[in-house]
Amino acid sequence: MADAVADLREDGHTDWREYGPLALPPILACALDLIAERGYHATSVRDLARRVGVTVPALYYHYENKQAILVELLMGSMGSALGRCRTAVAEAGHDPVDRFSALVECVVLFMTHRASLAILDTELRSLEPANRERFVAARDELEALMRRTVLEGVEAGDFTTPYPTDAGRAVLVMCQAVAQWYRPDGPLDAQQVAERYVAIALASVGHRSRPDDKRRPARSAATAAR
Incomplete structure (x- = not known):
């Protein structure tokens, strides 16, 4: 689509910590549900048109094919996550611990609030080579x-x-896995999960507090100030 909705844009946020309900146009919302239920290959264009309540030609008016819909969802989700992460790191300032903490917090918050989009990454195998x-x-x-x-x-x-490269990769994989198990009605809300993961991530990279460091290890300076 020419104009992607806010939830699928890099600049679709005003505060990287704030999330509303996932808002997608009907075709994308139904496609996301069907792919989650059946998988990409088992979801037909006819099934999708029926779920949306439009004809197949009407669906093709908006998207060239089923692959284009998957690309819109996957690339949009990744773009949205990247945009929030860039903002989080930039707002954290120059302190490495604050920047790292904000990035971990941001990734975990995305995985909790946008789990349905994040889990779609398993369909990477369904994308055409380009x-x-x-x-x-x-x-x-x-x-x-x-x-x-x-x-x-x-x-x-x-x-x-x-092992900074390996540690960074391990932390990112750990954060991304939150989408697989997090439930909004669980014992911890999204922010609490994010704060715990910041603490775990700091331990994973061998964080060493400075004598004059009064920051709470489970929260970035920006979060603590809220």
């Missing part, structure tokens, strides 16, 4: 952002891990 390459490039950008924040912490003496 589309898969685009998605992997965007995913690698997020991994690079995480890697840079860990390296910054190591260089500043705040993180002691001898």
Whole structure:
């Protein structure tokens, strides 16, 4: 689609911590539900048109084919996550610990509030080669952002891990897995889960507090100020 909805845009947020209900146009919303229920290959265009309540030609008016719908959802979700993460790191300032903490918090919040989109990443295998390459490039950008924040912490003496690249990758995978198990009606809300994961992530990179560091280890400075 020419004009992606806010939830599928890099700049579709005003506050990276704030989320409303997922708002997608009917075709994308129904496609997301059907793919979650049946998988991409078992979902036909006819099934989707029937679920939306339109004819197949009407659906093709908006999207060239089923692959284009999957690309819209996957690339939009990744773009939205990246946009929020860039904002989180930028707003955290220059301190490596704050930047790393904000990034971890941001990824976990996305995985809790947008779990239905995040879980769709399992359909990466269903993308055609050129589309898969685009998605992997965007995913690698997020991994690079995480890697840079860990390296910054190591260089500043705040993180002691001898394996910054591996540690960053492990932290990112850990955060992304939250989408698989988190439930809104569980014992912890999204923010509490994010704060716990910040603490776990800081331990994973060997965070070493400075003598004058009064920050709470489970929260970034920006979060603590709220």
